[in-house]
Amino acid sequence: MPTIYEIAKLAGVSPATVSRALNGTGYVRAELRERIRAIADSMDYHPNSLARGLLNKRTYTLGLVVPDITNPFFPAVARGVEDVAHTNGYGVILCNTDGNLQKEAKYLKMLRTKRVDGVVFTTSRVQASHVQDLLNAGVPVVLADRRLDVRCDSVSADNVDGAYQAVGHLLSLGHTRVAMITGPANLTTAQERLEGYKQALCEHGIAFSPRLVLEGDFRQESGYRLARDIVRMDPRPTAVFAANDLMAMGVLMSLEEQGIRVPEDMALVGYDDVVLSRVTRPRLTTVAQPKYEMGAIACELLISRISHPEKEPEKVVLKPRLVVRESSVVREVEQMSRLAMAKKTGRTGATGGNNRNGQDT
Amino acid sequence: MPTIYEIAKLAGVSPATVSRALNGTGYVRAELRERIRAIADSMDYHPNSLARGLLNKRTYTLGLVVPDITNPFFPAVARGVEDVAHTNGYGVILCNTDGNLQKEAKYLKMLRTKRVDGVVFTTSRVQASHVQDLLNAGVPVVLADRRLDVRCDSVSADNVDGAYQAVGHLLSLGHTRVAMITGPANLTTAQERLEGYKQALCEHGIAFSPRLVLEGDFRQESGYRLARDIVRMDPRPTAVFAANDLMAMGVLMSLEEQGIRVPEDMALVGYDDVVLSRVTRPRLTTVAQPKYEMGAIACELLISRISHPEKEPEKVVLKPRLVVRESSVVREVEQMSRLAMAKKTGRTGATGGNNRNGQDT
DNA sequence: TTGCGATCTCATAGATGGTCGGCATCGTCT
DNA sequence: AGACGATGCCGACCATCTATGAGATCGCAA
Numbered sequence: 001m002p003t004i005y006e007i008a009k010l011a012g013v014s015p016a017t018v019s020r021a022l023n024g025t026g027y028v029r030a031e032l033r034e035r036i037r038a039i040a041d042s043m044d045y046h047p048n049s050l051a052r053g054l055l056n057k058r059t060y061t062l063g064l065v066v067p068d069i070t071n072p073f074f075p076a077v078a079r080g081v082e083d084v085a086h087t088n089g090y091g092v093i094l095c096n097t098d099g100n101l102q103k104e105a106k107y108l109k110m111l112r113t114k115r116v117d118g119v120v121f122t123t124s125r126v127q128a129s130h131v132q133d134l135l136n137a138g139v140p141v142v143l144a145d146r147r148l149d150v151r152c153d154s155v156s157a158d159n160v161d162g163a164y165q166a167v168g169h170l171l172s173l174g175h176t177r178v179a180m181i182t183g184p185a186n187l188t189t190a191q192e193r194l195e196g197y198k199q200a201l202c203e204h205g206i207a208f209s210p211r212l213v214l215e216g217d218f219r220q221e222s223g224y225r226l227a228r229d230i231v232r233m234d235p236r237p238t239a240v241f242a243a244n245d246l247m248a249m250g251v252l253m254s255l256e257e258q259g260i261r262v263p264e265d266m267a268l269v270g271y272d273d274v275v276l277s278r279v280t281r282p283r284l285t286t287v288a289q290p291k292y293e294m295g296a297i298a299c300e301l302l303i304s305r306i307s308h309p310e311k312e313p314e315k316v317v318l319k320p321r322l323v324v325r326e327s328s329v330v331r332e333v334e335q336m337s338r339l340a341m342a343k344k345t346g347r348t349g350a351t352g353g354n355n356r357n358g359q360d361t
Numbered sequence: 362m363p364t365i366y367e368i369a370k371l372a373g374v375s376p377a378t379v380s381r382a383l384n385g386t387g388y389v390r391a392e393l394r395e396r397i398r399a400i401a402d403s404m405d406y407h408p409n410s411l412a413r414g415l416l417n418k419r420t421y422t423l424g425l426v427v428p429d430i431t432n433p434f435f436p437a438v439a440r441g442v443e444d445v446a447h448t449n450g451y452g453v454i455l456c457n458t459d460g461n462l463q464k465e466a467k468y469l470k471m472l473r474t475k476r477v478d479g480v481v482f483t484t485s486r487v488q489a490s491h492v493q494d495l496l497n498a499g500v501p502v503v504l505a506d507r508r509l510d511v512r513c514d515s516v517s518a519d520n521v522d523g524a525y526q527a528v529g530h531l532l533s534l535g536h537t538r539v540a541m542i543t544g545p546a547n548l549t550t551a552q553e554r555l556e557g558y559k560q561a562l563c564e565h566g567i568a569f570s571p572r573l574v575l576e577g578d579f580r581q582e583s584g585y586r587l588a589r590d591i592v593r594m595d596p597r598p599t600a601v602f603a604a605n606d607l608m609a610m611g612v613l614m615s616l617e618e619q620g621i622r623v624p625e626d627m628a629l630v631g632y633d634d635v636v637l638s639r640v641t642r643p644r645l646t647t648v649a650q651p652k653y654e655m656g657a658i659a660c661e662l663l664i665s666r667i668s669h670p671e672k673e674p675e676k677v678v679l680k681p682r683l684v685v686r687e688s689s690v691v692r693e694v695e696q697m698s699r700l701a702m703a704k705k706t707g708r709t710g711a712t713g714g715n716n717r718n719g720q721d722t
Numbered sequence: 723t724t725g726c727g728a729t730c731t732c733a734t735a736g737a738t739g740g741t742c743g744g745c746a747t748c749g750t751c752t
Numbered sequence: 753a754g755a756c757g758a759t760g761c762c763g764a765c766c767a768t769c770t771a772t773g774a775g776a777t778c779g780c781a782a
Contacts, residue, residue, distance in 0.1 A: 057766085136363070279641050
C-alpha cells in the first residue's frame with residue numbers, strides 16, 4: 001500500500017503537495033497535478049481513510065441495525081439505506097441483533113469504536129436508552145419503521161391508515177363481521193393496526209366487538225392456530241384481517257384444510273406485502289409498505305443530519321398502500337380465470353391468472 | 362469522545378499506562394488498572410479504531426459484496442457471514458453491485474480506502490480481474506457460491522451433484538422424458554447443473570437429447586415462456602427440471618393456465634429452495650443449497666486467511682440436498698390430502714396439507 | 723544485613739498516513 | 753517598488769500503540 005510520501009518522493013515534491021494535488025484543494029500547477037495523479041494511479045494508490053478520518057473526524061461509514069436481515073421485510077429497507085449511502089460516498093456496516101438487547105449493545109459499542117458518522121435503526125424493537133446513549137454521545141440516529149419517545153429523526157409508515165384501508169376495503173365489500181388477528185400487544189405497530197381496524201369499523205357504523213380480536217405473535221403458526229377459533233365463532237365472521245402476511249398465510253392454510261373457501265366463504269387480508277403473498281393461492285390481498293423508500297429516506301435524513309446536527313428532528317410518515325388481490329374479492333378471481341382461458345397465445349399473464357380450479361369459484 | 366489523554370490526566374498517569382491498563386498488555390499495577398478502567402467507564406470511553414488501525418494495520422472490518430441483498434438467495438448468506446464476523450470481532454460492510462462492473466469497481470475502491478481486512482464475494486458474476494487486483498494488493502478474498510480461476514479460497518455448492526439428485530429423483534419415479542430449462546450458458550452454475558442432468562440420464566441408461574434442453578435466463582418469465590414449448594413437444598415430456606426456482610415458478614403458472622396438472626401430467630423440480638417454493642401450490646420439489654453455511658464458512662476461511670496469508674487456498678464444496686415436495690410426487694400429494702382430512706384436531710400440519718382440491722388429484 | 727540481578731511499574735518518544743494553516747519564494751502586473 | 757497571486761514546503765495535529773529505558777521493588781544468596 002503506497003502512501004503519499006512515496007508518491008511525493010517519486011514526483012520530487014512534498015507530501016502536502018501530493019495531498020493537495022489528489023484532492024484538488026489549494027494551489028497546484030495543473031501540469032504537476034496531472035503528473036502526480038498519473039504516478040498515484042501507476043502505484044495503485046488508495047488514500048487511507050483511517051488517517052483521513054482521524055484528522056477530520058469523519059469516517060464516511062454508517063451503521064445499519066436490523067433484527068435479522070433474513071426476515072423478508074428488511075432486505076428491501078437495507079437496500080434503500082445502502083443505495084443512498086453509496087451515492088453519497090458512505091459505506092454501511094450491517095448489524096443483526098435478533099432483537100437481543102445484549103447483542104444490540106455489543107454492536108453499538110463496535111459502531112462507536114469504529115466512529116461511524118451515524119446509525120439507522122430499522123427495527124420494531126429498540127432499546128430507547130441505547131438510542132439515547134448514542135445521541136448523548138453525539139452520534140446521529142434515525143429510526144425507521146418505528147417511532148420512539150426520543151428526540152431524533154424517524155421514518156415510519158402509517159399503520160393506522162394501512163389497517164384502516166384494509167378493513168375499509170372488506171367493509172365496503174359488504175362484510176359486517178370482520179375478525180382481526182393482531183400482533184404482540186406491546187409493539188406499537190400492532191397497536192396502531194388494531195386502531196385502524198377500530199376506526200374503519202366506527203366509520204362504517206359497525207360496533208367494535210373485542211371478541212372478534214385475537215392476539216397472534218406475527219408468526220405463521222399463530223395465524224394457523226387462531227384461524228380455527230375464528231371458524232368456530234358463532235356467528236362466523238365472513239372476513240379476517242391479519243396484522244401481517246405471515247399470520248395471514250397461516251390462516252390460509254388452516255382454512256384450506258377445513259375446506260373453507262377463500263374468498264367465497266371467508267375473505268382474507270394481510271399486511272406487509274412480502275413476496276410470498278404474490279404466489280399463494282389465492283394470492284393475498286395485503287397492505288404494502290414502502291420498504292425501500294423507508295430505508296432510502298432514513299438514510300437521507302441521517303446524512304443531512306450529519307452535516308446539520310442542530311436542526312429540528314423530522315418525523316416522516318409514509319402512506320401504506322392497499323394491494324387488492326384474490327383473497328378478498330370474488331369478482332377478481334373470476335376475471336383472472338377468464339383471462340387465463342382467453343390467453344393461450346399471449347404471454348401478458350406471466351404473473352397473471354392462476355386459477356386452474358374453475359369449479360371452486 | 363474522550364481519549365486516553367483525558368483519562369490519563371484524570372488518573373494522574375501517562376497515556377501509555379492507560380493504553381496498557383485498558384488493553385491488559387504490559388505491566389500495570391492491578392489496583393491502578395482498576396482505577397483507570399473505572400475512570401474510562403465513567404467517561405464513556407470508546408477506543409478509536411481509526412488510530413488503532415492506523416498503527417497496527419488491522420481494521421477488523423470486512424467487505425461483503427453481493428449482487429443484490431433483495432434477491433432471496435443472499436440474505437441467508439449475508440447472515441452467515443455476519444454472524445461469524447461478529448463473533449470474531451469484525452464488522453461487515455455491505456455492498457450491492459447489481460452485477461454491474463462499474464459499481465463493483467467503485468465499491469472495491471471504497472473497501473480499499475477503508476482498508477478492510479478482507480472481502481467475501483457472494484455472487485455468481487464477478488470480474489476475475491477485480492479479484493486478482495485485490496489479491497495483488499494483499500487483500501484476502503474468499504469467493505462464495507462461485508469458483509473462479511484465481512488463486513484464492515472459495516466455498517461453493519456442488520451444482521453437478523444437486524442437478525444429478527434432482528433428475529435422478531425424477532428418473533427413479535419412472536419418468537423417461539425429462540425436459541430441462543437451463544440458465545444462461547455463460548454461468549458456471551448453469552453449466553454444472555446441465556452437466557448433472559446429463560450424468561443422471563447417463564446413469565439411468567437414457568440417451569441425452571439436446572432437443573429436451575431449453576435455455577432460460579434464471580428469471581420467472583423465461584420459465585413461463587419455455588413451458589409452452591415443452592408442452593408442444595411430441596412426444597410430450599412427463600417431467601421438467603428447471604435450473605432455478607424462479608423459472609420453475611414460471612413453468613408452474615404456465616402449466617396451470619394450460620390446464621396441465623402438476624405433478625400428475627407433468628412433474629416439476631426446481632433449484633435453490635427459495636422461501637417461495639414452500640408456498641406455491643403444489644409446493645415445489647427443489648434442491649436446497651446450504652446458504653447460511655456458505656456464508657459462515659466463507660467468513661471463517663477469510664478470517665483464518667487474514668492471520669495466515671501464506672497458507673494454501675482452500676476450495677470447500679458443500680453438498681446440496683434434494684427437498685421432495687408435491688410438484689414431483691403424486692403419492693405425497695394424496696398423502697397430504699389424507700393428512701389434512703384426518704387432522705381437524707391437531708396442528709401438526711401447520712406447514713402440511715394444502716390440498717383442498719381433491720378432484721384435481 | 724547487604725548487595726545484586728530479576729522483575730515490576732510507568733513515562734517518554736517516536737511512528738502510523740493524511741490534512742491544513744502558515745509561511746517563504748518567485749514571477750508578474752501595476 | 754510594491755502588491756498580489758501562484759506554488760510548494762514545513763510543522764503541527766488527529767488517537768493510539770510500542771519500543772526503550774529509567775527508576776522502584778523484591779527475592780535470595782552471601
